[in-house]
Amino acid sequence: MEGQGIIFICIFVPLIGAFLLPIIGRFMPRLRNILALLFVLTAFISAAIALPQALSGTPILWQMELPLGFTMGFLADGLAVFMAMTSSLVASIIVFYSFGYIEHYPNQNEYYMMVVLFIGSMMGLVFSTNLLLIYLFWEISAVCCWRLIGFYRGKDIVLRADKAFLVTVGGALLMLIGFISIYVQTGTFNLLDMQGNAISNAAMVLILFGILSKSATLPLHTWLPDAGVAPSPVTSLLHAAVLVKIGVYVYARLFLVNFQLDAVWETAVPVIAGVSALVSAGAAMIETDIKRIIAYSTISQLGFIFLGLSCGTMVGAAGGLLYILMHSLAKGGLFLCAGIVEHSTHTKDINKMGGLAKCLPITAVAFACCAFSVMGIPPFGGFFAKFMVINGAATSASPWVSVIFIIGAVMTIIYLLRVFIKVFFGEITHPDIKEGSWEMVSSVSILAALSLLGGIFINLPSYVTTFIIESLGRW
Template sequence: MENALLVAILAPILGAFTLPLLGMHSAKARNAVAAALLFLSFGASLLLLKPSLSGDIVTVFKPAGFGLDLIFSADALGVFMALAATLIGLIVTFYSFDYLRREANQNEYYFLTVLFLGAMAGLVYSQNLVIIYLFWEISAVVCWRLIGFYREPFMVRRADKAFLITVGGALAMLLGLIILFNEYHSFDLRVLRGMTAPNLAVGLIMAGIFSKSATLPFHTWLPDAGVAPSPVTALLHAAVLVKIGVFVFARLFVGGLVWEPVWDQVLPVVIGISSIVAGGAALVENDLKRIIAYSTVSQLAFIFLGLLMDSRLAVAGGLLYILTHGLAKGGLFLCAGIVEHKLGAKDIRQMGGLARNMPITASAFAFCALSVMGIPPCGGFFSKYMVIAGAVESGKPWLAGVFIAGAFLTVLYLLRLFAKVFLGEPKFPEVKEGTAGMLWAVSVLAGLSLLSGFLIGYPNEFIQIAVGRMVGIE
């Protein structure tokens, strides 16, 4: 099983470097290998599922000294995140084959995308803070190049903005990690478990996490990143970048490091404000992808607040929402990509009536939106219910009120978005559906958003084990 763990990490990282060479000779070969690498990583993580559930944790340890030991462990939390990221990444990659067919720089795109997902796998399986930081920074560099994919000057400036904010936060986090090392002389998460983190270290690490996860006040780069191709924005929001911050928070602070009680008061307030402000911004925004981006900022707050509570139910709901939100949000961005691809417009005030000529896209968008809203029987409903019930269970009804207010805003801005884009009189009567490959991708994500509700018991069982055994909430 150690080989499966290494394959899950190394197949996409090393294989990514072959893609530009293949692309110079055959685009079809490059695309096939890109998909195969992600499928191989997904399959390897799938093999690690059973031992992670039984508590037989597969570990690879390579001593290097100076606190830089290579420690990779396939615990339940890591396997869950790896499976979610590679599954969504694989679907997005299939979508990209049609979406980017006529674009330049495709060799670089597939190289960066597969490397991006490989870095995610390396990060979620790592038990060493320095190695986590290394993959964290790789994701930032890749993100910078992908956001500026079209190379237009204003797009490059927005990519630079994302890079400066996320890397600035990463440097703050690095200082926090150094303070931890100075205190406990180890970067090994297994050694640090249960140790009390100094307040300065917690503050610096949270600055890095908030910058990566686009949480107020570091959120402004994420809506601006909508200049990237829609497959890239889907990866940023659904599969990789912003979810890295949530994962590292769970890995470090939920059943891991202990902090002073003051953070139990400060962080929920900051995150709650982030949720409401972002929801309000989405309600008044008119750019299609910026609305969905503000939605991500708001929904990530649901995950953070779930993880912050001293409730096994809330923590499980927060982790489960990583999956259900990822499926639905990926679908929303890919549907938005089809709309923009066909119309050449971004302003929803210029749209309308598209459901008549684009019924598959409209239906997929609707199912994904229902999941993000938390409407049963979609998977998002069960995740949000668990978080809200956990807030009440943990004696924090005011947090449940914040959740409900945020959920109400979510319903309002997504209903407005759907009505503006797909309902009313057609303004583009000649427009047609997207290609078969693009429609397949959005249909799969919409179907999974719905199916995850009917089959919620399976991922929930896995999450409960992850919470109980690996995250440490009893």
């Protein structure tokens, strides 16, 4: 098999490079920043190089034989490469944004190390073909997330970081119990060896707990809004690029690609997702903290992704996959904009802001673009994805679920408009503030532009996702 090197570059450049950053940072902070960006971009470029082969039908595979069914390996199929590209693209924009945002705070060495390690673990996770490797990278990302949320070191902040760590690790442990029960049944941890196996409902519930805790879906969502105390690039990373997407990706990897599920889950998972979407949308309508509102909106939008992936139709699954991309771009942009707002006004309460469009025009436009994408206004990318998801759900076994999601979509429009109007229009509260640094402004502009372009040239991404889903050969 050709080109295994490209997977290794994609995974291990950020993973190992992360540990060089603090050492370099002691002497040359500037070089450290550039290297951090470079490592993440390397991941993106190598994933992009792997894309044609991944779609060609003979994906790149590397395996190491180990006793006891521990056989480990990396596989770059379409789903993995698509996910890797999405994450590393958004992540590199976020790293670029951090140059401006983070430069006045202590602990920058740790920050860059953890961010790059975070991306590295995401890259490792998406290519893994082994349940143990998935768990391994899953936990590395939890540790990174713990350090990053506690970046400001306040007593309260560190407590919330601990909460996030405890919830995700607890979920992961339940998931590991599920993995081990699969292992005891099949005698292997290697996913490729158990393609198409049916798994027991108990294992499914346990794994679902892990996924829901990571993706912050309803019963286990509370850590995500609390994680808003982190610096904005970090929240953006958590919400848009890496952390919550890990859960979604593992769901897709295990239950779309690998395991055969009981029919009951085709209703159960959409219902969980629907309840989660509605409740968090309701919470977002009454919150006043800008970052918490966007955080609740993430929980709500993840419901759409889960719906798409779990509804059991091809259009829905392709739409879910597409929405991962569109949501990453738009939500990343929203958080980065919120970061600029917070940086300038030193508050997160939307009632204390107003009329910022005057002082922060670029940010306002970018925020609007990203918000439109999340709301699902054509011609932004989010519209097409949402349309496909709801379309897929409507043609599935339980079409009534799509009604819940249409309500959810309407609520999304309401609360995002509320934020936008409160913050950027109306009475001017902070007359003498300036835009953020050029790195920050340009990165939000890129994300906004990508959200728009993704919608205008919707053919390309939707072709890729549909192709990926088709090649699974499920429907």
